[in-house]
Amino acid sequence: DTGVSQDPRHKITKRGQNVTFRCDPISEHNRLYWYRQTLGQGPEFLTYFQNEAQLEKSRLLSDRFSAERPKGSFSTLEIQRTEQGDSAMYLCASSSDRDIRYTFGSGTRLTVV
Amino acid sequence: GESVGLHLPTLSVQEGDNSIINCAYSNSASDYFIWYKQESGKGPQFIIDIRSNMDKRQGQRVTVLLNKTVKHLSLQIAATQPGDSAVYFCAEIPGSGNTGKLIFGQGTTLQVKP
Numbered sequence A: 001d002t003g004v005s006q007d008p009r010h011k012i013t014k015r016g017q018n019v020t021f022r023c024d025p026i027s028e029h030n031r032l033y034w035y036r037q038t039l040g041q042g043p044e045f046l047t048y049f050q051n052e053a054q055l056e057k058s059r060l061l062s063d064r065f066s067a068e069r070p071k072g073s074f075s076t077l078e079i080q081r082t083e084q085g086d087s088a089m090y091l092c093a094s095s096s097d098r099d100i101r102y103t104f105g106s107g108t109r110l111t112v113v
Numbered sequence B: 001g002e003s004v005g006l007h008l009p010t011l012s013v014q015e016g017d018n019s020i021i022n023c024a025y026s027n028s029a030s031d032y033f034i035w036y037k038q039e040s041g042k043g044p045q046f047i048i049d050i051r052s053n054m055d056k057r058q059g060q061r062v063t064v065l066l067n068k069t070v071k072h073l074s075l076q077i078a079a080t081q082p083g084d085s086a087v088y089f090c091a092e093i094p095g096s097g098n099t100g101k102l103i104f105g106q107g108t109t110l111q112v113k114p
Helices: none
Strands: A005-007 A010-013 A019-024 A031-037 A044-050 A053-057 A065-068 A075-079 A088-095 A108-112 B004-006 B010-014 B019-025 B032-038 B045-051 B056-058 B062-067 B072-077 B086-093 B108-113
Touching: A005 A088, A010 A019, A019 A088, A019 A108, A031 A075, A044 A065, A053 A065, A075 A088, B010 B019, B019 B086, B019 B108, B032 B062, B032 B072, B045 B056, B045 B062, B045 B072, B072 B086
Parallel strands: A010 A108, B010 B108
Antiparallel strands: A005 A019, A019 A075, A031 A044, A031 A088, A044 A053, A065 A075, A088 A108, B004 B019, B019 B072, B032 B045, B032 B086, B056 B062, B062 B072, B086 B108
């Protein structure tokens, strides 16, 4: 297990389409986080899972966004009816209860045209 | 809302010099602070962390200083190398920190001149 994997690395989509991103955390990590990062800004928290339970969601996560972690392992983030303002880097991170230091993935860069 | 911010958007240093990147935070209840390095096209990479019960922590070529009186955090990089060129973010875990949710600042771009 070499780290947190995110797929795809890049996604270009037309406005109004739905997109889904996948994150595979480090296998022994029970905590999983999604963040969004726009150009020149720091990452902004979107949501947090402990095992399969989604325990916190940011106000940034509108009704068009949904995240799942069905078996407590990989997670998906879906954006429905994408808008140009959704264009950003979507970062996934994982950590354990014993060690709160995150490991981030390389992100999925979404461009909505 | 509360946020963690950085003083300078860009810092340019000569290779071999020491670098100091500063950060001001606003949540006095924050218990845990982290510095991340982000290279182009990659996710943030953990550099060093510090808890609020400490003033200083040293790693390999890096030192983090925490001044709780003025709510200031700094990252010192000794003998800066070209590979240190990146965007540096400070981040905090607010409140009790049970979820591990991080609040990031806006970042400082470190440019190392050969």
